[in-house]
Amino acid sequence: MSVLINKNTKVIVQGITGAMGKTHAGLMKAYGTKIVAGVTPGKGGTEVDGVPVYDSVAEAVEKTDANCSVIFVPPYLCLDAALEAIDAGIPLISVITEGLPPMDAVKLHAAAEAKGVLVNGPNCPGIITPGECLIGIHPGSIYMAGRVGLISRSGTLTYEIGLGLKQAGIGLSTAVGIGGDPIIGIDQITSLKLFEADKDTDIIILVGEIGGSAEEEAADYIKEHIKKPIIGYIAGRTAPPGKRMGHAGAIISGNKGTAESKTKAFEAAGVKVAKTPSEIVDLVKAKVSVAV
Amino acid sequence: MRLREYEAKALFREFGIPTPQGLVIKVAEEAFNIKTFPATLKTQVLTGGRGKAGGIQFANNPEEAYVHAQNIFKLKIKDDMPTAILVEPKVTIKxxxxxxxxxxxxxxxxxxxxxxxxxxxxxxxxxxxxxxxxxxxxxxxxxxxxxxxxxxxxxxxxxxxxxxxxxxxxxxxxxxxxxxxxxxxxxxxxxxxxxxxxxxxxxxxxxxxxxxQGQLAEHLTDLGEREFKGKMLGLNIVELEGNIGILCNGAGLTMATMDLVFHHGGKPSNFLDVGGGASKAHVARALDLVSSDENVKVLLVNILGGITDCVEIANALKYYKETRPNANLVVRLVGNNETAAQKIMNDAGIPMTNVLDEAVKKAVAVAA
Missing domain, CATH: 3.30.470.20 (ATP-grasp fold, B domain)
Known part of the structure; x- marks a missing residue:
């Protein structure tokens, strides 16, 4: 088992004829993901690597029963693409695109919430259930399948941890790259809830970073609702205030969003916080050996 | 992209928000065109705290205004030199x-x-x-x-x-x-x-x-040199005060690497996230930008290739080493196309350190 996606997830790729969409549709397919269709308005009837392309999401859903869409379209076309997927009844949408105008993101999430649609991202690496399904841009070979759930605001840092765990012989149930934007869909709390309920996840890793208060809110949620052990990590402990550290959402504003506040909140909720990426692996290893 | 006050107010007026009747002057001599006194002269810089720095002055006649304007045009606030002064009549405030x-x-x-x-x-x-x-x-x-x-x-x-x-x-x-x-x-x-x-x-x-469109450069005058150039090159760089130049891919990994440098007792000179899927040329520009700070003693490159092709990075590093044979490089390069990249690095004589903690410790030792 796993959360959000598995071997039965039927995925369409919006923007499959673009450079990014084409490359990653191929990589996802090679990994074993069921890529059932692509959508590019105006290119219906063509094929990309043997995947049929449709003019609309509605048509792709009607023909293939797709239940997930990965969006690779350029930033200014992204809101329209996501609204189309929501309108077509897709229940899970992963928006990989970075640089979505903030007001477009607000409208996207408002529309998704009104219809109960789960949105992963934007500005995220996607989700991977190792050995079963990959949506997005994770390098599949870096992960192995196992019983640890991983939630992270960062892409490459997720790979770093996945790789470290694999080298230690530890695998993941699912890794959810929730994205680095200030406003995201599937967040830390949503992911925690899913992993807590997943009978094939024993331990959860929660990778946060500076900016906003999502970690503090997650900590409050953990205190009340999560029984599984959690290992935490916060990137940006040494970041200067007032500077945007790569991600649109990674900024300490005034005295808000500091790593110190997040670390304290985690620790108060019983989350063991690692100081370095390799320490995350050590802490998980210790928990795994206790569980065995 | 922050607008200067007079640009913001022009936008306000266009949308029907009343502002005082202002006059924008670009040289001090234009102060003699001011019609209404007493007048307030405000420097048009992008940084805050301009009042405290002496960038806002009051004048009762054209001669006073001219002297103030001359001084304000010479007054650099933080990194920002004004190119305009906004002159407004004094208003009654209820x-x-x-x-x-x-x-x-x-x-x-x-x-x-x-x-x-x-x-x-x-x-x-x-x-x-x-x-x-x-x-x-x-x-x-x-x-x-x-x-x-x-x-x-x-x-x-x-x-x-x-x-x-x-x-x-x-x-x-x-x-x-x-x-x-x-x-x-x-x-x-x-x-x-x-x-x-x-x-x-x-x-x-x-x-x-x-x-x-096309106005970004003229609205980043408050940034330091490397940050300004970085914006122009589409590179996320943040200036720090140490001597270890950092180049990574992905915001989270770059922050984690920066944190690790501090953790092991070193001081980064910068934060630079080269982004996803960077080409050789883009990485070469990033390497140049990082090493343009003369305090940099060693370059720490940490790349975990997912969407990024390690060969592109390796080729950029090879070129960098050829043009700067004496530069200190500590490189960790893993992931997508790692084996081919390893070969390029071997041929170029650049050692690789593929455990992150080891790489950081090595860079800290070189910089010490």
Whole structure:
């Protein structure tokens, strides 16, 4: 088992004829993901690597029963693409695109919430259930399948941890790259809830970073609702205030969003916080050996 | 991309928000064109704290104005040298209010933020009122709701709500991160007037806003040299004070690497996230940018290739080593196309250290 996606997830790729969409549709397919269709308005009837392309999401859903869409379209076309997927009844949408105008993101999430649609991202690496399904841009070979759930605001840092765990012989149930934007869909709390309920996840890793208060809110949620052990990590402990550290959402504003506040909140909720990426692996290893 | 006050006010007027009748001067001699005294001369820099730095002066006649203008044009505030002065007549102030619109993460959308006490830093102001704009859909009652919260009655409710509606129009039409009026005043004729204006255009959205396209360079004059060049090259760089140059891919991994450098007793010279899928040329520019700080003693390159091809990075490093044979490089390069990259690095004689902690420790040792 796993959360959000598995071997039965039927995925369409919006923007499959673009450079990014084409490359990653191929990589996802090679990994074993069921890529059932692509959508590019105006290119219906063509094929990309043997995947049929449709003019609309509605048509792709009607023909293939797709239940997930990965969006690779350029930033200014992204809101329209996501609204189309929501309108077509897709229940899970992963928006990989970075640089979505903030007001477009607000409208996207408002529309998704009104219809109960789960949105992963934007500005995220996607989700991977190792050995079963990959949506997005994770390098599949870096992960192995196992019983640890991983939630992270960062892409490459997720790979770093996945790789470290694999080298230690530890695998993941699912890794959810929730994205680095200030406003995201599937967040830390949503992911925690899913992993807590997943009978094939024993331990959860929660990778946060500076900016906003999502970690503090997650900590409050953990205190009340999560029984599984959690290992935490916060990137940006040494970041200067007032500077945007790569991600649109990674900024300490005034005295808000500091790593110190997040670390304290985690620790108060019983989350063991690692100081370095390799320490995350050590802490998980210790928990795994206790569980065995 | 932050606009200067006179640009923000021009935008306000276009959207129907009243401002004082200002005059923009680009050379001190233009001070003799000022018609109304007493007058306020305000330096048009992008940094805050310009009043304290001496960038705002009052004049009672053209001669005084000319002297002030000469001084202001010579006054650099932080890294920012003014290219314009905004001259405005002195106005009667009955009341000062703070009003802004911005996206708030906690509300998952835009909010109206206001205080009945304007003119000061909002952080130190008294009661801050917030009215969220749900789903980014503005309706006039939201402005009236804020007016009531601020204590306005009768006609003033409508006058204030009208300003908020127009401020929303500025915000939503131009893809702003922030629009702020501080202070918004009630003048001697009981009219609401924007006495100051702050507008920040969202940088990701500039390319779909024709009026702001191509203006980024002239609106980044407050940045340090490497940060300015980085913006122009599409590179995320943040200046720090140490001597270890950092180049990584992905914001989280770059932050983690920076944290690790401190953890192992070193000091990074910068944060640089080269982004996903970087080409050889892009990486080469990033390497040049990082090493353009003369304090840099060693370059720490940490790449975990997913969407990024390690061969592109290796080729950029090879070129860098050829052009700067004496540069200290500590390289960790794993992931996508790692084996081919390893070969390029071997041929170029650049050692690789593929355990992250080891690489960081090595860089710290070289820099010490």
């Amino acid at each position: 009341k000062e209010i703070y009003t802004s619109i911005l996206i708030d993460r906690a509300y998952r959308g835009p909010i109206i933020m206001a205080s009945a006490e304007g003119g000061v830093e909002i952080e130190s102001s008294g009661a801050i009122e917030i009215v969220p704009i749900p789903g980014g859909q503005y309706h006039p009652f939201l402005g009236r709701k804020m007016a009531t919260k601020l204590g306005f009655k009768g006609k003033d409710v409508l006058k204030y709500a009208d300003i908020v509606q127009k401020l929303w129009n500025v915000y939503s039409t131009n893809d702003c991160d922030l629009v702020e009026i501080n202070p918004l005043i009630i003048d001697g004729d009981d009219n609401f007037v924007a006495l100051d204006g702050k507008v920040t255009i969202n940088e990701d959205s500039v390319d779909r806003q024709p009026r702001f």
